[in-house]
Amino acid sequence: MNDHDTLLALALLGTARGTLPTPGPGPLGQAAAHVTRPAAEGTLLARAALHALTHAAGRTPDPASDLPPVPAPAETLPEAPGRATRHLPLVMGTPHLSEWLTLCAQAGWRVPPARLPELLDHASNDSHLRPLLTPVLGERGRWLARFNPDWAFTPPPPGDDAWDTATEAGREALWRSVRERDPHAARALLQQHLPTERAGSRKRLLAALLDTLTPDDHALEPLLDTLTTARSEDVRTLARTALHRLSGSAQNARHAARFAALVSLDKPSLLGRLTKQTPSTLTPPTGPDEHATRDGLPDPAGKEKRSATALLEHLLEHTHPDALLTALNIPPATLVNIARQHDHLNALADNAVHTRHAPLATALLHDLPTHPFLLHIGPPEPLAAAQKQALHDRDPERLLALLGPQPGPWPSDLSAALLSILRDTIGDAHYAAAWGYRWAQLAELAATHAHPHTPHPDPLPADATDYAHRTMTELLGTLELRKQMWNDFGKGRG
Amino acid sequence: MALAPDASSAQAGRKLATPARWQNLNAPGTSLWGQCQGSGKDPYLTGVDRTGPAFKCSCPSRKFPCKHALALMLLHTTHAGDFGQAAPPDTLQTWLDGRAERAANETPKTDGDAPTPGSGAGPDPAAQAKRRAARDRKVTDGLDALQTFLQDLIRDGLAHAPARPYSDWDTQAARLVDAQAPGAARLVRQIPEHLHDPAALLAHLSRLHLLTEAWPRRDTLSAEQQADLRTALGFPVDSAAVTGAGGIRARWQVMGQSVTEEDNLLTRRTWLVSGTDTALLLDFSAWGRPFPPALPPGQTVQAEVCSAPGTYPQRALLRGEAPVTTASPHGEGLTLDALLDRHGAALALNPWLERTAHLTGPLHVVPGNPWHAQDGTGRLPLTGSERTLYTLLALSGGQPVTVYAEWDGTVLAPLSVLHGGTLHPFLTAVDA
Numbered sequence: 009m010n011d012h013d014t015l016l017a018l019a020l021l022g023t024a025r026g027t028l029p030t031p032g033p034g035p036l037g038q039a040a041a042h043v044t045r046p047a048a049e050g051t052l053l054a055r056a057a058l059h060a061l062t063h064a065a066g067r068t069p070d071p072a073s074d075l076p077p078v079p080a081p082a083e084t085l086p087e088a089p090g091r092a093t094r095h096l097p098l099v100m101g102t103p104h105l106s107e108w109l110t111l112c113a114q115a116g117w118r119v120p121p122a123r124l125p126e127l128l129d130h131a132s133n134d135s136h137l138r139p140l141l142t143p144v145l146g147e148r149g150r151w152l153a154r155f156n157p158d159w160a161f162t163p164p165p166p167g168d169d170a171w172d173t174a175t176e177a178g179r180e181a182l183w184r185s186v187r188e189r190d191p192h193a194a195r196a197l198l199q200q201h202l203p204t205e206r207a208g209s210r211k212r213l214l215a216a217l218l219d220t221l222t223p224d225d226h227a228l229e230p231l232l233d234t235l236t237t238a239r240s241e242d243v244r245t246l247a248r249t250a251l252h253r254l255s256g257s258a259q260n261a262r263h264a265a266r267f268a269a270l271v272s273l274d275k276p277s278l279l280g281r282l283t284k285q286t287p288s289t290l291t292p293p294t295g296p297d298e299h300a301t302r303d304g305l306p307d308p309a310g311k312e313k314r315s316a317t318a319l320l321e322h323l324l325e326h327t328h329p330d331a332l333l334t335a336l337n338i339p340p341a342t343l344v345n346i347a348r349q350h351d352h353l354n355a356l357a358d359n360a361v362h363t364r365h366a367p368l369a370t371a372l373l374h375d376l377p378t379h380p381f382l383l384h385i386g387p388p389e390p391l392a393a394a395q396k397q398a399l400h401d402r403d404p405e406r407l408l409a410l411l412g413p414q415p416g417p418w419p420s421d422l423s424a425a426l427l428s429i430l431r432d433t434i435g436d437a438h439y440a441a442a443w444g445y446r447w448a449q450l451a452e453l454a455a456t457h458a459h460p461h462t463p464h465p466d467p468l469p470a471d472a473t474d475y476a477h478r479t480m481t482e483l484l485g486t487l488e489l490r491k492q493m494w495n496d497f498g499k500g501r502g
Numbered sequence: 503m504a505l506a507p508d509a510s511s512a513q514a515g516r517k518l519a520t521p522a523r524w525q526n527l528n529a530p531g532t533s534l535w536g537q538c539q540g541s542g543k544d545p546y547l548t549g550v551d552r553t554g555p556a557f558k559c560s561c562p563s564r565k566f567p568c569k570h571a572l573a574l575m576l577l578h579t580t581h582a583g584d585f586g587q588a589a590p591p592d593t594l595q596t597w598l599d600g601r602a603e604r605a606a607n608e609t610p611k612t613d614g615d616a617p618t619p620g621s622g623a624g625p626d627p628a629a630q631a632k633r634r635a636a637r638d639r640k641v642t643d644g645l646d647a648l649q650t651f652l653q654d655l656i657r658d659g660l661a662h663a664p665a666r667p668y669s670d671w672d673t674q675a676a677r678l679v680d681a682q683a684p685g686a687a688r689l690v691r692q693i694p695e696h697l698h699d700p701a702a703l704l705a706h707l708s709r710l711h712l713l714t715e716a717w718p719r720r721d722t723l724s725a726e727q728q729a730d731l732r733t734a735l736g737f738p739v740d741s742a743a744v745t746g747a748g749g750i751r752a753r754w755q756v757m758g759q760s761v762t763e764e765d766n767l768l769t770r771r772t773w774l775v776s777g778t779d780t781a782l783l784l785d786f787s788a789w790g791r792p793f794p795p796a797l798p799p800g801q802t803v804q805a806e807v808c809s810a811p812g813t814y815p816q817r818a819l820l821r822g823e824a825p826v827t828t829a830s831p832h833g834e835g836l837t838l839d840a841l842l843d844r845h846g847a848a849l850a851l852n853p854w855l856e857r858t859a860h861l862t863g864p865l866h867v868v869p870g871n872p873w874h875a876q877d878g879t880g881r882l883p884l885t886g887s888e889r890t891l892y893t894l895l896a897l898s899g900g901q902p903v904t905v906y907a908e909w910d911g912t913v914l915a916p917l918s919v920l921h922g923g924t925l926h927p928f929l930t931a932v933d934a
Contacts, residue, residue, distance in 0.1 A: 015704070016701055019700075019704050020659055020661045020700055021661065022656065022657055022659025022660075022661075023656055024658065025659065050653060050711075050715075053653070053707065054712070057709060057711060060704070060705035060709065061850075063705075064849055065847075065850055066846060067842050067846065068880065069879050069880025069881055070881050071880055074870060074876075076866035076867075077866075079900030080899040080900050094580040098516055122921070124896040125889050129889070151900070152892065152896045155869045155892070478539070481522070481523055481539045482523075484522050485522035488520055488522035489522070
């Protein structure tokens with residue numbers, strides 16, 4: 009025990025139960041021997057002060073044990089210039105951050121290193137930002153993300169063990185990044201790993217596949233087919249959904265065959281011929297269907313009649329429209345006819361929306377002329393007309409439905425028309441509820457989606473309320489900020 | 503944004519910082535002014551004197567600077583091109599003229615002699631001495647009682663200390679507050695933090711004991727040592743005497759800021775460096791009141807910095823204002839070993855010194871639990887918010903970096919990092 013330890017031992021025990029140790033022969037001991045006080049407690053504390061100060065003043069660095077991290081690889085993208093990054097403090101934590109990130113990626117730039125932790129934190133809390141941040145992270149960002157488990161959504165650095173060492177989120181990120189660069193390699197990755205992944209990871213990967221599905225993914229059909237009998241219901245559903253969207257899949261072919269057996273078109277009556285309506289009748293299946301479970305068909309245990317119409321509804325919703333049209337060799341209008349006659353228009357509409365089938369969407373618009381999603385898939389004219397009509401009617405509910413799904417930036421004339429209607433309707437409102445929440449929501453939507461170069465509407469009348477002034481100033485201010493942002497990124501693209 | 507009195511002001515300022523919300527943006531000379539549409543019909547008239555910086559705004563906010571002034575300054579850094587040169591309206595011009603006049607009047611006075619004690623309006627020296635003697639008596643009594651308390655602890659044995667009720671420490675601290683020795687009270691309040699570590703506890707108590715031994719012998723100490731002792735006991739700095747004695751007028755680099763909180767009192771430390779001189783400015787904020795405006799971290803100011811007396815002069819006060827000026831070159835960083843040497847030398851002069859700050863590096867940042875700073879001489883634990891540490895790592899990219907950091911004897915707290923030839927300050931605790 010050194011001098012300090014013997015002092016500490018006595019201090020713990022108490023001077024009432026021991027005697028002061030004699031200091032050792034070293035220089036510190038010699039110095040301590042000169043420190044004496046009338047009471048033993050005083051001597052102990054004074055000598056302890058000498059030791060504590062000597063220790064603090066004489067401290068040397070601890071021996072290095074860990075190797076410093078391997079430096080980040082050299083960057084391949086240029087850093088976003090100051091004129092672009094100056095907007096970051098203003099958009100951080102706002103809905104405009106995603107626009108900034110998109111513009112940055114389009115310009116082919118990366119974010120400056122000092123901003124990386126803040127952006128990675130935002131993206132770890134908001135999954136929508138992740139795919140936008142990934143392309144602008146640069147080498148430094150990918151390198152940095154390795155040091156924080158919260159940032160595991162960024163693709164891990166490539167390497168033989170990248171997949172094995174990644175978390176579930178990391179695997180999804182890795183797959184998405186491979187998918188962007190090389191869809192074929194991404195398919196190979198799925199074929200290699202999906203059969204052995206856990207359900208959580210399978211769900212993530214299948215959802216990522218659905219986000220990016222193309223007709224080339226037909227190669228994955230056998231794999232997806234095996235997953236339709238997986239233990240997890242979510243995995244089964246996701247696999248069936250993917251097979252549904254691949255128009256030539258065997259699942260679609262089986263559904264089409266069921267559809268052809270179920271539906272027979274009758275000879276139209278005179279009235280039918282005049283109105284171009286072909287009546288159809290349903291023949292419920294009689295024999296067992298060996299693929300019913302793996303294809304997710306509704307339970308046939310219900311009443312016979314209900315079973316036929318339930319089967320029809322399922323087929324209309326979950327069979328690729330091309331397969332349905334080919335099965336009976338009918339035009340989209342006839343398919344819509346069948347759905348209408350059996351009251352399943354909505355199921356067919358959902359199908360058209362999910363498969364983004366433009367001809368079917370167009371045919372459905374006769375029956376569902378206000379369906380906002382069909383309008384977005386169908387030809388542009390009916391959508392523009394519907395929007396024009398809603399603007400004319402000043403119907404905020406309808407405008408919200410029609411504009412909500414439309415990705416920004418909206419066309420300039422549409423943006424301008426909306427801004428002037430917002431200006432016209434807000435005039436005497438003193439608060440959001442008095443204006444109508446839908447209008448307030450539209451104003452928020454316009455702030456993020458309107459074209460940033462939209463000309464400003466006329467100023468509010470002098471007698472407009474403070475709320476009106478504040479709301480319009482805020483909206484136009486936001487558009488101005490976005491315009492500046494666009495200009496600053498635009499120059500970089502030149 | 504470092505000037506923001508609190509996080510919500512900073513957020514509000516950011517929101518207002520778009521040119522479209524401003525009807526007028528101008529930057530004539532060293533001032534900024536603009537009109538911002540608020541909730542009322544008439545826009546607020548906001549002015550900033552960048553030499554201070556000082557702020558004036560017609561808004562009803564009691565925060566200082568208000569969000570409009572913050573937004574105006576933020577806009578000037580992000581959108582300098584949108585600012586015109588128009589002269590401000592009369593009300594603002596009068597204010598600016600008044601400030602310029604006062605600044606002009608102050609300069610000759612600072613170069614002249616210090617205010618003479620006892621002259622005309624000055625305080626009565628006899629009354630001052632009486633008050634001082636009364637306080638000294640109170641402190642003597644308080645420290646006597648503290649010494650008995652400490653010796654009792656040692657007699658009973660520190661092994662029993664953790665079993666004491668919390669009120670024992672609180673009562674002792676409260677007595678020291680009554681005895682007008684708040685510095686000693688603070689150290690007593692820190693005792694429970696060390697109860698789990700006997701060696702640290704003994705070291706802490708022994709330093710407290712040193713205070714109680716030094717006070718009765720203060721007459722044998724030099725003036726500087728007496729100043730150290732009074733500072734450790736929590737005597738306020740006599741600002742008039744410090745600034746009256748004059749200081750070093752130079753370009754000072756604002757190396758960094760940190761904020762710590764203790765018992766509802768926020769303390770902001772601002773470290774300034776000019777050549778081989780280091781100065782520490784302290785600002786306090788109690789009960790949620792905002793700090794006075796801060797010097798801009800990372801920038802250089804032209805200022806007269808007056809050191810408070812002490813064996814290792816560190817605490818300082820600004821005399822007059824500190825306008826931002828162009829940057830001066832940075833010095834060389836120390837190795838970790840040299841940093842500890844400097845700290846040890848300072849501690850040899852002032853045993854109660856809590857922390858020193860140094861430019862140190864190049865060093866490697868090693869993430870882990872805890873994080874470390876590492877160079878050829880060894881390593882020291884790093885501390886700071888997660889954002890600060892990761893930003894440091896991001897800027898380093900795994901290469902060695904040079905940081906300006908506080909060393910408190912246990913952990914190294916980075917305040918700024920040299921990156922690409924400029925100083926990148928980290929957010930202080932209040933902003934983070």
